[in-house]
Amino acid sequence: MKVGILDYNACNLSSVFSSLYRLGINPVVINKSEIIPKMDKLIIPGVGAAKNCIDYLKYNSLIEPIKVFLANKPVLGICLGMQIFAKKLYENGLSEGIGHIDGEVKKLNTKINFNIGWKEVKFFKKIDKEIKIENLSSFYYCHSYYLSSKKNDYCVGISYVEKNSEIPAIIFKDNFIGTQFHPEKSQINGNKFLEFFLNWKRN
């Protein structure tokens, strides 16, 4: 199985790479659009600012190949890598996202506008019967923008940044799985999650 990790020149690429490598996969780092179709699965890492990332993807003609890939094969978006699938993003000015998820990426509206640390994920739907992650498992977050959406059909797990202030933790739509948390930085739970994605077959 060929797993590609998209390099947009501002992400924690090597952490995702190393996590997969430890799970027995030798991932392909992708920085050219023509390599994307050759992959079986695609991961888009996080750690980055929205506008800079979207501009990079547009400038390097990566948006269209990602959309085409997503129509047939599984994609995992982590943190910003998930947020770019929304329609609009507001970090460092407005940018237009890939638009697969009907939502907008906005600044956290909490006392402290940052969510840095571990949070429990409350699942209210199962992505898949194969997923072996228990309800209320903890994952690592590091962000100040979140995906806000009126339509929550595709949100399968949430976390609370503060009491009564929930954010989507896991998004699931068609071939797309997005996480606001960083599985590559979430120790055992994160490894289980990545393993799930690697074995995941769309029914």
Next chain:
Amino acid sequence: MSFIRIIPSLLLSKKKLVKGKNFTNHINAGYPSTTCLALESQKCDEIILIDLDSYKNIQCPDFSSLSEISKIISTPLTFGGGIKNIEQAKKAFKLGADKIYLSQTLFNNKDIISKIKKIFGSQSIVAGINIITHNQKNYLLEDKEKKIDIFEHIKSLIKCGVGEIKITYVNNEGTNKGMNLDLSKKIISIIDLPIIFEGGLGNVEQIIDMIKIGANSFAIGSMIIFKDYNIYKIKQHLFNKGYKVRF
């Protein structure tokens, strides 16, 4: 309620870990990557790795140790000590850092904040505030003329776009005598950012004293390096006292 964050704070010098007292007298404290792996298995919540030689301008940051560590752990990693420009920051992120720790460079080069923010986002920048107490007054370690107000300094950094603050009580560092509770309380009430406290923690009771005044993130060094504690044990103690920790 959020989890209490227990974060080992490791100092790097000549590819080894070191630990000292009041920022001096450093002695060998182990090999970086194996220590980090052990700390991960003890369920540390993050790791902070600071390059001492680079902080002292002896050499460039030790990227090879960073790379070696990030290859074997899946724990959030903050890297810093002497990062002076955006190229070094980029390199650190590329090699597996999730956050960049900046301290002395923030006195003469605040522009680096906006540059990192533009590419990697505010959440990736931790500002280090090293506080020394002299004649019952508090100053910034790097402020030789003792002119800069601590709170004005922190506020200006927040305005530039840092996402997290690490407060270090330099006088208490490595002494196990606990933290400055009054000043910590004031900092928590004024600063609306995640704050990591470091310097002086020697036992769990001192951590609980800090939690009671509203702190929730702690960087610890000598407590785990030279004492009979480990992260799991600290968390177990906190859990037994009714605090929320992650295992």
